[in-house]
Amino acid sequence: MRRLDYVIWYVASLERSVAFYRDVLGLGVRVEGDGYVEFDLENVKLALFDRAKLPELIGGREGRAPCGEIGFRVDDVDAEAARLRAAGVEILSGPVDRPWRERTLHVADPDGNVVEFAQRL
Incomplete structure (x- = not known):
């Protein structure tokens, strides 16, 4: 269990964050859809997830975003x-x-x- 598979940042504006990682940092997009964007890296998955879709993934968490x-x-x-x-x-x-x-x-x-x-x- 000591293998890190990915990192996901929950972001307020998926469009703005994708533009930063893709256009400013120069990362290619590998997967995109349903509030999720994964970048094309060799050693680990780096992805962004639309914070507004969190309740679908992990349920409500009032006060603890x-x-x-x-x-x-x-x-x-x-x-x-x-x-x-x-x-x-x-x-x-x-x-x-x-x-x-x-x-x-x-x-x-x-x-x-x-x-x-x-x-x-």
């Missing part, structure tokens, strides 16, 4: 969920099978940022 998400690739999401629950970690969603052929678990870090664990199906 996270600024970003990091994702870890794991072999067994259900085992991670059990381990994290036992440790008292706040589970936001999951484990759940996603349409993109991954089983995911979202948890909150102490500052309310999102950490995802994903298992390929």
Whole structure:
């Protein structure tokens, strides 16, 4: 579980942020759709997600809007969920099978940022 798979920044203006990363920093776009844009990098996924779509992903979180998400690739999401629950970690969603052929678990870090664990199906 020690492999960082991606970083996602939750942004107020997807259009403005994409313009910065694409046009100013020069990153190519690899995937785009439904409030999500992923850039073309070799070593890790870097993506932007429209903050307004967060309730669809992790539910309502009044007063605790996270600024970003990091994702870890794991072999067994259900085992991670059990381990994290036992440790008292706040589970936001999951484990759940996603349409993109991954089983995911979202948890909150102490500052309310999102950490995802994903298992390929």
